[in-house]
Amino acid sequence: MATRRQRTERRADALSKDRIVDAAIEILDAEGERGLTFRALTSRLATGTGAIYWHVANKEELLTEATTRVVDLVMMRVPDSRTPAAGARAITLIALGVFDAIDEHPWVGAHLPRVPWQPGMVSLFEGIGGRLDALGVPGPAQFNAASALVSYILGVAGQNAANARRHAPGTSRSGVLGEAAARWEELDPAAYPFLRKVAPQLRDHDDREQFLAGVDLILAGLTAGQ
């Protein structure tokens, strides 16, 4: 009984996978992906590298665990419903939830596309695929439909992560967009007619709205035949 007690009631500061992942997320959010090193982790947790490697296989597992937590938090908040309208709404909620989560934790956007069938990715696939019945997408088309939606979400996720990595947290978004738009306006009109035409839209667009427009586009394609 005494040993049992000792094993279950560990000291509050005892090392565990959970505490390691906690610390990793704090570092990732504060310093970005580049800041997460085993040296930073050991100093924050006041241990040696070997202690961390006892609980976690390697850095990839650490990032995967952290990513899983963030994605699962998003999925937990989505209601499941069975009418077509509710199906579309649930998918939009998942998509926006992932978008916002990546806005808050850009490293998730970088890691999610990197490890093929990691748990967070599996949850996402199930979460979206499971709503396609309600949407009225026929069974055989559901696999491709879910895959298209997830690929689109991961594509935006990766780009947003890349944007966040480049610009310091304080950087003005409109400034960055304005510079990019100005570059587009100076391109050779013969070679880049489209970019010149849409440069003003680049300057004024909202990433979140544009992301949502893409989701709506795919949903429209899915229900186009009905």
Added chain:
Amino acid sequence: MATRRQRTERRADALSKDRIVDAAIEILDAEGERGLTFRALTSRLATGTGAIYWHVANKEELLTEATTRVVDLVMMRVPDSRTPAAGARAITLIALGVFDAIDEHPWVGAHLPRVPWQPGMVSLFEGIGGRLDALGVPGPAQFNAASALVSYILGVAGQNAANARRHAPGTSRSGVLGEAAARWEELDPAAYPFLRKVAPQLRDHDDREQFLAGVDLILAGLTAGQ
């Protein structure tokens, strides 16, 4: 005159940005992204690291140049046409061209989403956006439409790159998919009904066809209102 001659007709083995990028692409194709180090480059080019840094700012520029070459090669092969059918076909050709290029050079799929408005990305955006007029997509909707298509392509690109990075070039694709499908079939049916249902489709699906189905889905969404 003699000096001019000397400057333009350099020795065949003289270092230049082009030759460095050539060597980088060879290494990337043969050894993957992990194989491209400045040590590998210097030994292949028989110089010192400083020589490479004289021509190229850093590793990211090297990867961006290499990526640009691959993407531009794809874009060069797409005919431009003005009828709706030809517009859709051109977009499909670009999408498949990028897909196949990434199949051959997986590192492109990893780098393309990583550097926001790199030249290869700009070409891709222009190539797709420039065909939306022919497709009949109204002007104001074109920016979001191009963005959705490109994001989807980058999403698939990133995942394919991740897959290639994990499995040695010789690995049997059906074996990998079979194992993944088997894992899905063992999931809790209450928690993962969708994945269990589509597991057989995962086992048999073709990545390229699935990618194309996604492109068609977005194109269908774009022309749904017409």
Added chain:
DNA sequence: ACCTGAACACCGTTCAAGT
């Protein structure tokens, strides 16, 4: 102008040794 290569400031990971 262009190249050399040693040196710097890092990494992730391993492992013998401790408790």
Added chain:
DNA sequence: ACCTGAACACCGTTCAAGT
């Protein structure tokens, strides 16, 4: 069983020195 921390085998990048 769990932890320590030095050591290993790498990296990208810089820079004084050469031609």
